[in-house]
Amino acid sequence: MKARIRKLATFVEETCNEMGRPIDPPTRRAAAIAVIENPCAGKYVEDLSELMAIGEELGELLTQRAVAALGIPGPSAESYGKAAAVGENGEIEHAAAILHPKLGTPVRKVLGKGAALIPSSKKRGGMGVVLDIPLGHKDAAFVRSHFDGMEVRINDAPRANEIMVAIAVTDSGRPLARVGGLTKDQIKGEDGLR
Amino acid sequence: MPEVRVRKKLITVEEILHEGGPLAPKPLRRAAALVVIHNPFSGRYVEQIESFMDDLKPLGLGMANSLVAALGGDPKQIEGYGKGAIVGSAGEIEHGALWHVPGGYAMREVLGGAKAIVASTKKVGGPGTRLDVPITHINASYVRSHFDAMEVGIADAPRADEILLALVMTTGPRVHARVGGLKASEIKGEDGLR
Numbered sequence: 001m002k003a004r005i006r007k008l009a010t011f012v013e014e015t016c017n018e019m020g021r022p023i024d025p026p027t028r029r030a031a032a033i034a035v036i037e038n039p040c041a042g043k044y045v046e047d048l049s050e051l052m053a054i055g056e057e058l059g060e061l062l063t064q065r066a067v068a069a070l071g072i073p074g075p076s077a078e079s080y081g082k083a084a085a086v087g088e089n090g091e092i093e094h095a096a097a098i099l100h101p102k103l104g105t106p107v108r109k110v111l112g113k114g115a116a117l118i119p120s121s122k123k124r125g126g127m128g129v130v131l132d133i134p135l136g137h138k139d140a141a142f143v144r145s146h147f148d149g150m151e152v153r154i155n156d157a158p159r160a161n162e163i164m165v166a167i168a169v170t171d172s173g174r175p176l177a178r179v180g181g182l183t184k185d186q187i188k189g190e191d192g193l194r
Numbered sequence: 195m196p197e198v199r200v201r202k203k204l205i206t207v208e209e210i211l212h213e214g215g216p217l218a219p220k221p222l223r224r225a226a227a228l229v230v231i232h233n234p235f236s237g238r239y240v241e242q243i244e245s246f247m248d249d250l251k252p253l254g255l256g257m258a259n260s261l262v263a264a265l266g267g268d269p270k271q272i273e274g275y276g277k278g279a280i281v282g283s284a285g286e287i288e289h290g291a292l293w294h295v296p297g298g299y300a301m302r303e304v305l306g307g308a309k310a311i312v313a314s315t316k317k318v319g320g321p322g323t324r325l326d327v328p329i330t331h332i333n334a335s336y337v338r339s340h341f342d343a344m345e346v347g348i349a350d351a352p353r354a355d356e357i358l359l360a361l362v363m364t365t366g367p368r369v370h371a372r373v374g375g376l377k378a379s380e381i382k383g384e385d386g387l388r
Binding site: 005006007008009010011012013014015016017018026069130151154155 | 199200201202203204205206207208209210211212213214324345348349
């Protein structure tokens with residue numbers, strides 16, 4: 001493992017009831033997070049390939065952990081998202097190096113498919129910073145019932161020389177989705193959009 | 195007898211490999227089970243609330259079992275525990291106190307007769323309020339290596355008429371515990387304290 005991991009966390013959220021209406025089966029989503037040392041902290045590093053390689057291994061590790069936390073096979077996942085928070089001695093570009101070049105391929109391998117862009121967010125912040133991981137359907141980005149976000153935070157991360165990397169996976173859309181748009185049974189699945 | 199109406203559940207698992215020191219031979223694992231329920235006494239003063247403790251017992255048992263499962267399934271691996279509650283703004287702190295008996299009872303039951311009092315905390319607060327749930331050794335409150343706390347919370351809970359209930363379990367001491375005091379290996383196990 002190239003990443004020097006300090007801490008791993010998973011969150012599994014289940015919504016059983018909303019505005020007095022039962023949600024049956026409950027909507028479920030999971031986030032898996034790694035808190036790692038930022039090898040590029042505190043200095044300007046031109047070549048970020050080390051972080052890209054870390055992104056690749058975390059893509060696999062965190063996606064596996066998220067689907068395991070949901071207790072579902074990878075291909076049953078419906079939506080996904082990713083995010084990173086860089087500690088104060090790092091650059092936002094470090095988050096980009098982890099999230100964008102190489103992280104997606106192993107995510108899609110674990111989930112079987114994943115034609116859609118993996119929605120993402122990133123920021124720099126101190127310990128306890130909140131990450132809002134955007135969520136979208138994994139095979140068709142326009143599925144409106146699956147546009148969502150999951151908030152995660154870890155009170156003691158990221159430290160100044162750390163990066164917090166998160167992947168979220170769901171087995172469902174929003175609890176009482178009713179604003180129309182493309183539905184999951186209408187997915188063509190050719191272009192990742194519809 | 196008011197029924198227990200669950201809106202949402204969250205399970206968080208943390209795995210701590212190190213905190214700047216040597217890698218732990220066995221990473222410390224900590225898990226929190228959070229359940230958001232409707233507060234049947236919100237918005238007015240209700241004198242007789244005690245019977246709700248019995249109503250909460252099955253929920254407590256379910257949460258305790260899900261924590262053991264999240265930490266690997268073996269109750270013998272559990273070394274620390276704690277509990278807490280956040281009462282929404284239309285309730286009183288006394289409603290949080292209803293959790294002491296069913297929350298504590300549930301964990302002792304599932305862990306097969308843990309001796310120490312279950313450390314606890316509670317507060318009244320709005321959605322997103324964070325709670326630092328105190329943690330102590332399950333058989334001897336004075337074991338210094340196991341004094342810990344886990345911060346928990348949910349962005350959209352508790353709403354005004356809700357209560358967020360929390361149980362926490364851990365698999366060992368703080369990852370780099372080294373401030374002396376009573377050790378887990380020195381527990382007499384008679385009074386729950388030492």
